[in-house]
Amino acid sequence: MASVGHRILSTGEVRWRVQVRFDGSMKQATFPDKNAADQFAALVDRVGWKAADQVHQARAPRRRVKKSTLREYTERYLNPDSGLLTGVEKGTREGYRAEAERSWLQILGDVPIDAITKPDVGSWLAWQERQPIWRDRDKPKSEQRTVSSKTVKNYHALLSAVLRSAVGEGLRADNPAYKIRITRGVARENVFLSPSEFATLLHFIPSDLQRFVLFLAGTGLRWGEATALTWADVNLFGNPPTVRVTRAWKKASGGPLLAHPKTSKSRRSVSLFPDLVAIMGEPGASDAWVFPAPQGGHMWHGVFYSRVWLPAIEAAMDEDRCQDLGLEPLRRAPNIHSLRHTHASWLIAQGIPLPYIQARLGHESITTTIDTYGHLVPDAHEQMASAIAVTLSGVHRPLPIDPRLAR
Secondary structure, three states: OOEEEEEEEOOEEEEEEEEEEEEEEEEEEEEEHHHHHHHHHHHHHHHHHHHHHHHHHHHHHHHHHOOOOOHHHHHHHHHHHHHHOOOOHHHHHHHHHHHHHOOOHHHHOOEOOOOOHHHHHHHHHHHHHHOOOOOOOOOOOOOOEOOHHHHHHHHHHHHHHHHHHHHHOOEEEEEOOOOOOOOOOOOOOOOOOOHHHHHHHHHOOOHHHHHHHHHHHHOOOHHHHHHHOOOHHHHHHOOOOOEEOOOOOOOOOOOOOOOOOOOOOOOEEOOOHHHHHHHHHHOOOOEEEEOOOOOOOOHHHHHHHHHHHHHHHHHOOOOHHHHHOOOOOOOOOOOOOOHHHHHHHHHOOOOOHHHHHHHHHHOOOHHHHHHHHHHHHOHHHHHHHHHHHHHHHHOOOOOEEEEEHHH
16 A cells, blocks of 8 residues: 655755555655645555656646646537537436546546557456446445446447547547457357246335336336336327337436437337236326335335335245245346346247337347347257248259269
8 A cells, every 4th residue: 555755855945755565676756746645645545656647747848838637628629618529418428428427537537648559459458357337336346246248338339439538639540449359258148037936036126117017028118218118208098109219318327318319229119918017007297207206206226125125035036935835946147137138038039020120129130129139039050041942942953963073
């Protein structure tokens, strides 16, 4: 752990010094004021001496020539008045800001925009891949799950976009994040619940929230889409009854923001099955939430997850408790988004074509649907081969065999 001390020069001036043991020797850096020393010591404790010293050395020219740091340029990049990032909503900008703050700005934020190198980006990536997911940050280290490779790729893509913009403005010669390798990682397997497993989970959900959980599994809507629905978005008397997805909650540094859905394909109508319509109840005021929190107001993901979801999952995975109730216990712990995956798996099991599922889930590309759920299509390869065999059965004629191949 870095220590901060001071010494008085013969001139009477005070200099602050940060010391830490690294690779068997004592390293130190000197600062003109305590605030700068404390900040550097905290950086050393967070990322280690080597990376912190690189930041310190890179910042040194700022004492002579004022240059924008990555943090300062990122703020300008995300400011709609700058014109650097166009075609995105406020919620998306706030989401980008939150991503930057919890990822590369922690390591590279104080480095001048023109001083960032490829090794700097590599050092950040190595650090980022070791970080726990946000929900696990307060758990014991042995229980923490690291950030997924997909999340790291998203962080990297944002950093690369910021640096590419800086290149376009002539603030640096190249983009050090371009074509840098990212650890592939092992993707976490999606959890698909069987109908009986879902029934077990639903049993342990409080009765006043079962309607909401059944809706998630019965429509495949994302959490942010379902909790943004008002009664103006619901038509229970149509043929078929539908909900119209036009808004969704987006993560932002200052808290969730209501904005347009994730992609243009996410703006969609989703049909409701009769039993779900029956439990939806009487429509409320057009501007009232369809699924408010039990105490009223907007339903918060963190509160629902900790107070409702986790206790229900724990109970649903208790084999003895489930056996006493005649229920099938869960084999794996699903997250809330698993209800969306489960919905898709049920549609596939009923033979619904993937393009229809793509439209229902609001995927921008069929590739996303195929990559996520294609492996669930039963006997797909055999079915395709059989289909071609039937089609060509009346036109196939034996071809002459090349004597050279008959030997």
